[in-house]
Amino acid sequence: MKALLMSGGLDSSALAHWLRPEICVTIDYGQIAAKGEFAASSALCSAMGLEHRRIAVDLSSLGSGSMTDRPSAPGAAAAEFWPYRNQMLITLAAMMLMPEGVTEIMVGAVSTDRHADGKAAFFRAMNRVLSIQEGGIHVTAPARHISTPELLRKSAFPYDLIGLTFSCHVHEFACGQCGGCLKHRECVDAVYHRMHEQLV
Numbered sequence: 001m002k003a004l005l006m007s008g009g010l011d012s013s014a015l016a017h018w019l020r021p022e023i024c025v026t027i028d029y030g031q032i033a034a035k036g037e038f039a040a041s042s043a044l045c046s047a048m049g050l051e052h053r054r055i056a057v058d059l060s061s062l063g064s065g066s067m068t069d070r071p072s073a074p075g076a077a078a079a080e081f082w083p084y085r086n087q088m089l090i091t092l093a094a095m096m097l098m099p100e101g102v103t104e105i106m107v108g109a110v111s112t113d114r115h116a117d118g119k120a121a122f123f124r125a126m127n128r129v130l131s132i133q134e135g136g137i138h139v140t141a142p143a144r145h146i147s148t149p150e151l152l153r154k155s156a157f158p159y160d161l162i163g164l165t166f167s168c169h170v171h172e173f174a175c176g177q178c179g180g181c182l183k184h185r186e187c188v189d190a191v192y193h194r195m196h197e198q199l200v
């Protein structure tokens, strides 16, 4: 049984549409945008007919960067960098889902992810850490070799659902100005507006 870590952003939403995991899980770990991520993921799963779960664990006192109210940690390549975040999210999902028989946790990393916890070596290592433990869960990042626009095209993600997606890092409603919102707009422009121009 497959599960997907879902933030409601373009990457995880497109993966949900493409691979239709049995369970999509959204984690409120104390990030500022948690309510927006949950609302988007919940609406998207409902529209796509997928099961949606929520985990809530307040780790806000341990975070840093723009997804919190504290300055970025040294070495941050982007404002939203939260040290060791992905290994924590994968572990929390595994804790909840292993007893239910989940054997694979998918993560929505893409080729443009800049931090070490979005790259191949990290996913190989996390896969090894989880798969040697009870439950033998595997960790995969099916879109790791492609960009967000390529993923949107490959997954045939419907334009009608774009309005439900949410990528903001700094507010529970899309601010339109942070790195997450700007990347969201760029990718949607690149895929759907070009498609629209071709049709006109």
Ligand SMILES: [Zn+2]
Pocket (backbone or CB within 6 Å): 167, 168, 169, 170, 171, 174, 175, 176, 177, 178, 179, 180, 181, 182
């Ligand atoms: Zn924003």
